[in-house]
Amino acid sequence: MLLRTEVRNAKSQKRSTWAWSSVQKAEAKVSRQVRIYQDARGALISLETSLESMQKYLLIQDKDLKMSGDIVEESRLGQRSETLPWLWRQDLVQKEDNEVMNEYMVLSVYRVNWIRAKARWTRWKEEVELVKNEMKWVLAWFKYQEDEWRVRGNHPEYGFKVYAEKQMAMWGEFQRNARERFSEAVRGLK
Incomplete structure (x- = not known):
């Protein structure tokens, strides 16, 4: 001091x-x-x-x-x-x-020390809420990208259609993997 x-x-x-x-x-x-x-x-x-x-x-x-x-x-x-x-x-x-x-x-x-412990507890509580929201945002972003490529897949040319289907499958797979991993993480937070 x-x-x-x-x-x-x-x-x-x-x-x-x-x-x-x-x-x-x-x-x-x-x-x-x-x-x-x-x-x-x-x-x-x-x-x-x-x-x-x-x-x-x-x-x-x-x-x-x-x-x-x-x-x-x-x-x-x-x-x-x-x-x-x-x-x-x-x-x-x-x-x-x-x-x-x-x-x-x-x-x-x-x-x-009591105030410090309470502040730390509050920060971690807020952090848990933020992480849960970020998980939702990531899933929403993957879904948005999948839907966006679905719309782009309506193009009349075959090459565009194939590429859009590939992108749609990739974003759909991202979404499935994220949902699976996030559900494990959310169970661990409870």
Whole structure:
């Protein structure tokens, strides 16, 4: 987040150096908190805490520390397979002086991810409708071409007639193949 808000917007060398210093301090704080967490987790393991309790306190990996892409970069692409790391799904709001801020941050992460999931669901729902309509349009186009060549086949010259029949058969075959394959695809969409 600091990279986006501070480092990218730095207009001078002094400001850039200060911004990178802020990033390094933030990374140091995160690393320190992760070490504290890992030490506490290790203590729980050495105390032979139940497996059920330990499932809540997983090992923190680098990928778990990444902030949701929608918070860092709102209008990005390629987020279809992203999920919220386990760390952000925990209900671990601390009871401190800044409790309201902690709750606000956790709720904003939940809200952004819920909105992102809903938007993704809506996009896929729209995509399914578009694909179904495109299937209908393709079938209609093949039928139109077949009918068009049927009309052209009424030409008095033999060569035109033969060519039109060949084209009519080709477009009819396209239509049959498409209808067969589309029916399989539509069954898969339900």
